[in-house]
């Protein structure tokens with residue numbers, strides 16, 4: 001039994017997260033499609049950075065698709081962009097096993113004939129939506145993926161929201177940053193796993209991604225036990241700035257915004273690296289957004305999750321395949 005004091009402490013820990021409801025356009029889209037980026041308050045951070053670039057983003061990649069909620073959100077948010085989602089689709093249920101809620105959700109959907117990758121391949125989401133089947137922990141496979149993706153235009157934005165292990169976060173950054181256009185953005189979501197048990201490095205150790213980025217901020221040296229010297233040198237040359245953003249607490253909701261250097265920009269110089277401390281607690285509820293894109297219930301389309309349709313659940317994918 002929790003004592004009253006313990007109960008109050010738990011409430012104090014949770015309250016800022018429970019009470020906060022972001023009302024910017026991206027958070028509204030995210031709520032509509034059901035991505036957990038809203039609950040983490042990542043959507044409001046994205047919106048504050050991307051709101052003026054929505055129509056100039058032309059190619060976008062997210063590693064970690066789950067059931068496609070965020071990809072659908074991004075497709076609507078960036079109306080001119082080709083949206084590419086990478087996941088270990090052929091083994092998705094297995095990799096999600098250690099996150100029981102996610103596994104249950106995915107299993108339930110698949111049992112009911114819903115399979116996001118198959119839907120994308122069937123053209124259900126239109127020509128701007130693509131998926132690629134790859135294991136982000138398998139560097140040989142990822143190198144093939146990089147070759148495939150480097151045939152198109154450079155990415156304006158890459159978001160890594162996959163396994164959240166330290167090795168994958170750091171190696172994927174080194175492998176995928178070359179695909180980002182000069183001046184583009186690479187984001188590592190859920191940096192707070194650096195402070196959690198159950199990942200591949202002891203929490204808070206110097207090998208964790210949070211600490212590697214923070215050490216890079218201080219020294220401009222990218223010291224990662226997962227990277228070889230060439231990879232580290234590439235990052236040191238090409239990372240223009242890193243910003244670690246924490247919401248409420250760094251152990252709860254943190255993400256890293258990494259901007260790629262653009263040497264052709266007039267007076268290009270390396271920018272400051274920053275750590276944005278956890279925001280002060282504040283209630284975010286209430287609509288302060290004059291540009292509400294879904295002003296009334298009537299205008300909101302039904303969630304695609306509600307659309308009952310039976311898809312051929314054998315997605316036309318496989319190692320490194322995409323459509």
Ligand SMILES: C[S@@+](CC[C@H](N)C(=O)[O-])C[C@H]1O[C@@H](n2cnc3c(N)ncnc32)[C@H](O)[C@@H]1O
Nearest residue numbers: 035064065066069070087088135136137162163
């Ligand atoms: C948190 S979910 C992504 C949520 C999604 N970005 C959203 O916001 O709606 C993490 C995803 O990473 C994928 N994942 C985990 N390990 C992976 C791996 N080794 N390779 C590729 N994807 C992986 C899982 O299958 C899962 O779909």
